[in-house]
Amino acid sequence: MLDKKGSVLTYVSSGCVKTTEGELPSRLKLILDNLQEVIMQYHPDQVAIEQVFVNINPKSTLLLGQARGAAICAAVLHNLECAEYTALQIKQAVVGNGHAKKEQVQEMVMRILSLTSSPSADAADALACAICHAHGGLGLGKISTAGYRMKRGRLV
Amino acid sequence: MLDKKGSVLTYVSSGCVKTTEGELPSRLKLILDNLQEVIMQYHPDQVAIEQVFVNINPKSTLLLGQARGAAICAAVLHNLECAEYTALQIKQAVVGNGHAKKEQVQEMVMRILSLTSSPSADAADALACAICHAHGGLGLGKISTAGYRMKRGRLV
Numbered sequence: 001m002l003d004k005k006g007s008v009l010t011y012v013s014s015g016c017v018k019t020t021e022g023e024l025p026s027r028l029k030l031i032l033d034n035l036q037e038v039i040m041q042y043h044p045d046q047v048a049i050e051q052v053f054v055n056i057n058p059k060s061t062l063l064l065g066q067a068r069g070a071a072i073c074a075a076v077l078h079n080l081e082c083a084e085y086t087a088l089q090i091k092q093a094v095v096g097n098g099h100a101k102k103e104q105v106q107e108m109v110m111r112i113l114s115l116t117s118s119p120s121a122d123a124a125d126a127l128a129c130a131i132c133h134a135h136g137g138l139g140l141g142k143i144s145t146a147g148y149r150m151k152r153g154r155l156v
Numbered sequence: 157m158l159d160k161k162g163s164v165l166t167y168v169s170s171g172c173v174k175t176t177e178g179e180l181p182s183r184l185k186l187i188l189d190n191l192q193e194v195i196m197q198y199h200p201d202q203v204a205i206e207q208v209f210v211n212i213n214p215k216s217t218l219l220l221g222q223a224r225g226a227a228i229c230a231a232v233l234h235n236l237e238c239a240e241y242t243a244l245q246i247k248q249a250v251v252g253n254g255h256a257k258k259e260q261v262q263e264m265v266m267r268i269l270s271l272t273s274s275p276s277a278d279a280a281d282a283l284a285c286a287i288c289h290a291h292g293g294l295g296l297g298k299i300s301t302a303g304y305r306m307k308r309g310r311l312v
Contacts, residue, residue: 024240028225029232054218058210065221066228069184073229076185084180 001042002113002130009134011113012042014123019067028070035074047075047082048133050090050125085132090125093132157198158269158286165290167269168198170279175223184226191230203231203238204289206246206281241288246281249288 001012017034019027052068054061075082088098094108106124109115112131119127157168173190175183208224210217231238244254250264262280265271268287275283 025228025232025238028228032229032232052218054214058214058217061214061217062208062210062221062224065218066225068218069222069225070229072181072184072222073188073226076181076188077233082181 002134004134014119014127016122031070032074035071039078047080048129049084050129051084051086083133085129090128090132093135094128158290160290170275170283172278187226188230191227195234203236204285205238205240206285207240207242239289246284246288249291250284
């Protein structure tokens with residue numbers, strides 16, 4: 001989670017929700033409850049979520065969809081707007097290169113938020129998504145759209 | 157929705173939530189809000205949901221997963237247990253044939269619940285899932301497990 005004052009971004013918190021092995025409904029409840037706790041603790045004004053890839057096997061895609069659905073539900077239950085960005089947009093916004101590696105994303109997240117240690121790769125991804133959103137989804141400067149497809153003003 | 161008294165099942169209500177064309181978060185919110193309304197109106201004790209197929213394209217699978225995730229969230233938000241059944245189990249329980257056609261499911265749902273008119277195919281599927289659950293997930297009589305794979309006591 002970030003705080004934005006003018007053009008200054010400040011780190012607030014970050015983390016991962018890890019679900020146990022149990023049945024799907026209780027795992028989704030864990031995601032929902034954990035994210036609702038975070039929302040009630042920090043009262044964010046806006047939420048950003050990464051648009052996921054679907055080039056994995058169908059079972060994983062379905063599972064990922066359900067988990068993502070639960071995460072979005074936590075946001076909409078608190079009437080929070082929920083913006084979506086592709087990995088390409090996020091990397092472009094944070095690193096300046098839509099095909100940047102995980103380590104580069106972690107490095108830039110550390111620099112932008114003046115962190116003294118590197119967040120985990122998953123937490124860095126989430127923070128990068130928030131940074132992308134804080135910069136209007138269009139990065140730290142101009143974004144090249146050459147070679148990308150645009151839909152409703154968004155890179156797809 | 158069904159009411160079960162002893163071995164007698166009574167129809168309570170059924171319906172479909174149709175989402176509009178908008179952005180994903182608002183569509184998931186519609187599912188969540190509608191199902192929460194139904195839950196608050198009828199106060200069910202248990203929820204059953206169909207395990208979905210994933211042999212469609214990845215984008216549809218992801219979308220279906222997110223919608224299903226929102227539906228399960230509505231149940232778990234009210235601390236309702238949420239049982240899952242495959243289409244095979246449901247058809248086996250209601251029609252006695254795991255590969256029954258949609259029309260046969262509609263016909264049997266009408267008979268079992270003494271309905272005077274046929275519910276829509278989607279509503280019939282949901283009622284069939286509830287009937288399957290009401291009968292302990294194991295159908296109206298004995299269920300043949302020959303040729304099916306069992307996992308934790310469930311057909312998969």
